[in-house]
Structures are given as structure tokens and as C-alpha cells.
Amino acid sequence: xxxxxxxxxxxxxxxxxxxxxxxxxxxxxxxxxxxxxxxxxxxxxxxxxxxxxxxxxxxxxxxxxxxxxxxxxxxxxxxxxxxxxxxxxxxxxxxxxxxxxxxxxxxxxxxxxxxxxxxxxxxxxxxxxxxxxxxxxxxxxxxxxxxxxxxxxxxxxxxxxxxxxxxxxxxxxxxxxxxxxxxxxxxxxxxxxxxxxxxxxxxxxxxxxxxxxxxxxxxxxxxxxxxxxxxxxxxxxxxxxxxxxxxxxxxxxxxxxxxxxxxxxxxxxxxxxxxxxxxxxxxxxxxxxxxxxxxxxxxxxxxxxxxxxxxxxxxxxxxxxxxxxxxxxxxxxxxxxxxxxxxxxxxxxxxxxxxxxxxxxxxxxxxxxxxxxxxxxxxxxxxxxxxxxxxxxxxxxxxxxxxxxxxxxxxxxxxxxxxxxxxxxxxxxxxxxxxxxxxxxxxxxxxxxxxxxxxxxxxxxxxxxxxxxxxxxxxxxxxxxxxxxxxxxxxxxxxxxxxx
Numbered sequence: 371x372x373x374x375x376x377x378x379x380x381x382x383x384x385x386x387x388x389x390x391x392x393x394x395x396x397x398x399x400x401x402x403x404x405x406x407x408x409x410x411x412x413x414x415x416x417x418x419x420x421x422x423x424x425x426x427x428x429x430x431x432x433x434x435x436x437x438x439x440x441x442x443x444x445x446x447x448x449x450x451x452x453x454x455x456x457x458x459x460x461x462x463x464x465x466x467x468x469x470x471x472x473x474x475x476x477x478x479x480x481x482x483x484x485x486x487x488x489x490x491x492x493x494x495x496x497x498x499x500x501x502x503x504x505x506x507x508x509x510x511x512x513x514x515x516x517x518x519x520x521x522x523x524x525x526x527x528x529x530x531x532x533x534x535x536x537x538x539x540x541x542x543x544x545x546x547x548x549x550x551x552x553x554x555x556x557x558x559x560x561x562x563x564x565x566x567x568x569x570x571x572x573x574x575x576x577x578x579x580x581x582x583x584x585x586x587x588x589x590x591x592x593x594x595x596x597x598x599x600x601x602x603x604x605x606x607x608x609x610x611x612x613x614x615x616x617x618x619x620x621x622x623x624x625x626x627x628x629x630x631x632x633x634x635x636x637x638x639x640x641x642x643x644x645x646x647x648x649x650x651x652x653x654x655x656x657x658x659x660x661x662x663x664x665x666x667x668x669x670x671x672x673x674x675x676x677x678x679x680x681x682x683x684x685x686x687x688x689x690x691x692x693x694x695x696x697x698x699x700x701x702x703x704x705x706x707x708x709x710x711x712x713x714x715x716x717x718x719x720x721x722x723x724x725x726x727x728x729x730x731x732x733x734x735x736x737x738x739x740x741x742x743x744x745x746x747x748x749x750x751x752x753x754x755x756x757x758x759x760x761x762x763x764x765x766x767x768x769x770x771x772x773x774x775x776x777x778x779x780x781x782x783x784x785x786x787x788x789x790x791x792x793x794x795x796x797x798x799x800x801x802x803x804x805x806x807x808x809x810x811x812x813x814x815x816x817x818x819x820x821x822x823x824x825x826x827x828x829x830x831x832x833x834x835x836x837x838x839x840x841x842x843x844x845x846x847x848x849x850x851x852x853x854x855x856x857x858x859x860x861x862x863x864x865x866x867x868x869x870x
Contacts, residue, residue, distance in 0.1 A: 378556050379497050383507050385556065386490040387514045389453060389549045392542050393483040394514065397426055397651060397774055398522030401658035402669035403535040407472075408810050410535060417469040418808070419782055422655065424473050426775035427584055428480035429487070431577030433768040434625040435570065436484045445489040445496070446557045450550060452485025457546035464536035475539075487767040493557065495751055502692075505748060509691020512744035513684045521680040523658045527673030572625045575614040580772070582607030584779045626765060630753070635700065638860040639749035640769045642703050645853035646742045647773030649714060649846040652781030653735070654679070656842045663809050664832050675725060678732035683740030690741035691748065699752075700861035702745035707854030710738030714847035718840060743770070781842045788838035796826040809835045 400407065400422055408418050439448060459482055463475035494511060498504035529537040586603035589596060618624045631637045654676065661672035690702050713734030720727045750766040790806040799819075805812040805827070812831035816824040 379503075381552070381556050382493065382497055383510060385549055385553045386449075386493060387510060388545060389449070389486055389553075390490050390511065390514050392456065392545055392549075393487060395522045395525055396479060396483070396539075396542070398654050398658075399526040399538045400522075401655055402523045402526030402662075402673055403530055403538050404659065405662050405810065406530065406669070407535040411466075411469050411472065413469040414807075417473070418810075419778070419786075420473050421469060421476060422782075423584060423775060423778045424476040425480045425483070426651075426771045426778065427580050428477045428577065429484045430768055430771040430775050431580045432481060432484035432573055433488060433771060434576060434765070435573030436488060439485075445492045446553070448485050449489035449493065449557070450553055452482045452489065453546050453550050453553070454482070456482030456486065457543050457550070458482075460539045460542035460546070464539040466536070479539075484767075487771075491747065491751060491766060505691045506688060507691075508748050508751065509688040509744045512691065512747045513687025513740055521677075523654065523669075524673035524677055524680070527668065527670035530669040572614055572617055572621075575610045575617065576625075579607045579610035579614065580775065582610065584775065587779045587783050590783065630762070630765070633753050634860055635749050636753040638700070638703060638857045639746045639753070640765065641853065641860070642707060642742055642746040642857055643750070643766065643769035644773040644776070645707065645850060646710065646739050646746065647770045648777040648781075649710065649850045650679075650735075650739050650777070651774035652777030652842060653714060653717075653846050655778060655782060656785050656839050659809070660835065660839050663813065664835055676732065678729050679736035679739075682733045682736030683743075686737045686740040687744045690744040699745045699749045700857075702741055703749065703861060704854045704858035706738045706740075706742030706745060707850055707857060708738070710735050710742060711847050711850035711854060713738055714843060714850060718843040718847060721836075721840060721843070777846075781846065784845060785838045785842050788841045789834050792837045793834035794830055796823070796830060799823055799827060801827060805831070 404418065404422070407413065407421070413421065436448065436452075456479060459475055459478035463472060463479060466472035466475050491508075491511065494504065494507050498507045525541070526538045529541060582603045586600045586607065589600040589603065615628070618626055618628060631640070657676060658672055661667045661675055662669065667675065686706075690706070693702070713731050713736070716731035716734060717728060718731075720731055746769070747766055750769070751762050753762070786808065789809065793806055793812070795801055795805070801815045801819075802811070805815040809831055812827060816827040816831070818824075819827060
């Protein structure tokens with residue numbers, strides 16, 4: 371390591387963390403703006419889910435390809451290119467006039483984020499040569515990743531107190547400009563391997579598979595679902611994944627080397643990352659909507675209500691990173707999942723209690739998820755050879771983003787299905803069928819009714835939505851508990867270089 375690099379490595383970490391914060395906050399920042407955005411753009415329930423889910427889905431699809439592209443052209447170049455795309459896409463999203471344009475802008479944001487994400491972790495791996503410093507740096511990285519996603523609603527709420535919904539995207543621009551300037555100046559430029567080919571077709575196959583499966587899940591949850599459309603989407607998605615697997619098995623230079631998953635600890639790290647973000651993103655999505663639509667909180671108050679989650683994750687992430695050499699990464703993996711599952715269960719038990727009674731559940735969930743994500747990142751990166759740092763980072767990021775996308779698709783669809791199935795309209799009251807699609811539509815329908823009738827529809831819609839939110843919390847909690855026990859069983863052999 372050169373003296374220049376040694377003296378600036380912590381500044382490099384700060385630059386990477388600021389960019390990572392933009393990426394992760396953007397996953398959930400729309401949760402605070404969603405009710406207002408839905409009204410301003412007249413977005414349907416399906417468009418609303420795609421506005422939220424286009425970002426993590428496209429990012430997950432592109433991460434493997436762009437991670438190996440960093441190995442080919444250099445991680446600094448890929449990071450700065452992604453940062454430029456992210457800043458431009460933020461401008462487009464901020465001033466999007468229609469839901470379709472906003473969905474497209476979110477997809478473009480995902481392209482920039484997919485270029486940056488694996489580069490951040492790869493640069494950390496290459497910058498910090500000391501194992502203890504690297505563990506701490508990865509802990510900071512994981513704290514920003516987990517805490518940033520949970521902090522999104524708070525950031526969105528603060529901006530929406532004074533500005534329009536587009537401000538949640540516009541805030542990205544000055545941060546991107548500063549990170550680009552300092553990154554170009556301070557980051558070490560390490561040449562990539564120009565002989566390594568880039569598999570564009572493989573990236574497209576992953577993206578098609580993810581989008582098709584997500585479409586099938588959302589279609590199946592709709593009130594007027596077409597089972598034929600859902601089945602066709604499943605077939606397309608499964609076929610795309612099988613073709614990708616077949617292509618990778620035959621390729622000399624792979625986007626994803628599936629032999630890495632024969633390492634039990636590597637596989638456990640990936641599974642942990644998937645489940646942790648599945649629970650976190652899905653829980654934050656439904657909770658933020660309930661706080662605003664049912665309890666009538668402002669976007670800022672709703673964000674502050676959930677602030678214990680990101681605060682706990684920010685605290686436990688670096689602590690877990692520093693504790694890995696002593697406690698063992700595997701113990702933190704399954705222990706953090708069990709702690710998060712207990713916190714989610716406690717949140718369900720204190721669902722209607724005052725905030726003071728709900729804080730312990732939020733803290734435990736955030737603490738468990740923050741520690742778990744740190745351990746998962748460390749296990750995945752330490753299990754891969756140094757010449758596959760980009761591939762390992764892309765798989766790690768794919769796990770996090772895919773978990774979030776699955777959480778939005780499955781838990782969001784459970785929310786829609788349970789709400790529509792349990793909504794009981796007062797006898798003799800005729801309402802538009804769209805009232806069964808989402809709480810937003812039911813509130814619009816209620817506003818068009820006389821006062822005496824509108825109250826009955828609102829109360830019925832609120833009760834149905836509460837039942838749907840509780841169903842989501844139960845699924846998230848059970849999934850996290852089950853994953854914790856499964857990971858504990860998978861990691862019976864110790865992670866190399868760490869005590870159990």
C-alpha cells in the first residue's frame with residue numbers, strides 16, 4: 371500500500387459510505403412520499419408497487435454483470451461512472467410528470483446504483499489490507515447499508531415537510547457531485563483485467579427472470595388477477611434462470627461461479643443477506659403506509675416513529691464488524707437473525723400500543739439486522755478469492771437487493787391480497803371495485819360519499835388494512851426466525867480465520 375493510499379483510506383471509506391447511503395436510502399425514501407406521490411400522479415395500486423420495486427429489481431438483475439465489469443475495467447472507473455448516471459437519473463425522477471416516467475427513472479437510478487454497489491465493497495477489500503481494519507470498514511459499510519434503508523422514510527419525511535415529493539430525489543444531486551469530485555481525486559486507480567469478457571446476455575437473462583417472477587407475484591395478488599398471465603410469467607422467469615445457469619456452467623469467465631456456493635459459509639452469508647433485507651424492506655414498506663394512511667401521521671412523524679430501527683442498525687453494524695474475530699461470524703449470522711425475528715414478533719405484539727411500548731421491538735429488530743448484515747458481508751467477501759472480489763461483491767449486493775425486491779413483491783402482495791380479501795363494505799353501500807385494490811383507492815372512494823356513509827367505509831378499510839399489516843409482520847417474523855435456525859445448522863463448521 372502506498373503512503374498516499376495509507377493516509378487517505380479512511381477518506382475513501384467516507385466517500386464510499388456517502389455514495390452507499392444515497393443508494394440504500396433510495397430504496398425506501400419513497401415510503402414517506404408514496405401517499406402524496408400516488409395522489410399527485412394518479413398512480414394505480416399496481417403502478418405504485420412498480421414505482422417502489424423497479425429500483426431494487428433492476429439493480430439486482432444488473433449487479434452480477436456490473437460487478438465483473440469492475441474486475442475488467444477497474445472498480446474506480448465503474449464507481450464514478452455509476453455515480454454520474456445516478457445523479458442524472460435523480461434529476462429525471464424528481465421532475466417525472468407521470469407514473470411511467472417515474473418508473474423509467476427509477477430503473478435508470480438502478481443502473482447507476484448497480485455500477486456503484488459492488489465497486490464500493492471491492493474498493494474496501496482492496497484498500498484495507500489489515501484484517502482488523504477491513505472488518506471494521508466492512509462493519510461501517512454494512513451499518514450504512516442496513517441503516518440507510520431504514521433511514522429512508524426519515525429523510526423523506528424531513529424533505530416533505532417543506533418541499534414536494536420530487537425533493538426526495540433532488541437531494542441526491544449535490545451529494546453525487548461532491549462524492550464524484552473527491553472520489554476522482556482520492557480513490558486509488560487499480561487497473562482491471564482487460565482480457566476478462568463481459569457477459570451482457572447473462573445479465574439480461576437474470577433481469578428477465580427477476581422481472582417475470584415479480585410480475586407473477588404481483589399479478590396473482592390482484593383482485594382481478596389473470597392466472598394465465600401469472601403462469602406465463604412464472605414459466606418465462608424460470609426459463610430465463612435455467613438458461614442463465616446453463617450458460618454459466620459452460621462459460622470460461624462466469625458472471626456467477628456457482629461453485630462458490632459449495633462453501634457452506636458463503637451460502638449461509640448469501641441466505642442471511644436475502645432474508646435480512648426481505649424482512650427489513652417489507653416491514654418498513656407496510657409500516658410507513660399504516661402510520662400515514664391509518665394513523666394520519668405526517669411523513670416526518672412517520673419517519674421519526676421508525677427511527678429506532680436505523681439507529682440500532684447504525685450502532686450494531688460496526689460493533690459486530692469489530693467483534694467478528696472474537697465471536698465468530700457464524701454466531702453473529704444466526705444470532706442476529708434470531709434477535710431480529712424476536713424484535714419483529716414483539717412489534718406485532720405491541721402493534722396498537724403507545725410508541726414507548728413499540729420502541730423495544732424496533733430496537734431489537736434494527737440491532738439484529740444491522741449485526742447480521744455486517745456478518746453476512748464479511749463472510750461472503752472473505753470466502754472468495756482476491757481475484758474474484760468483484761464477483762463476490764456483486765453476489766453480496768445481489769443478495770441484499772434481491773432480498774429487498776422479494777420483500778416488496780411478496781410482502782407487498784400479501785398486504786394487497788389480505789386487504790382486498792378482508793375488506794367488508796357496509797351493507798347497502800355501493801363503492802367502486804378499485805376500493806378493494808388498496809387503502810388509497812378506498813379513501814378516495816370514501817371522500818366522494820356523504821359524511822354519514824364515508825365514515826363507515828373508512829373504518830372498514832382501516833380495519834382491513836390493519837389485518838393485512840399484521841399478516842405481513844407475522845410472515846416476516848416467522849421467515850427471520852426460520853432463517854436463523856437454518857443458518858445455525860448450515861454453519862456448523864467454522865468460518866476460516868474466525869472463532870465460532
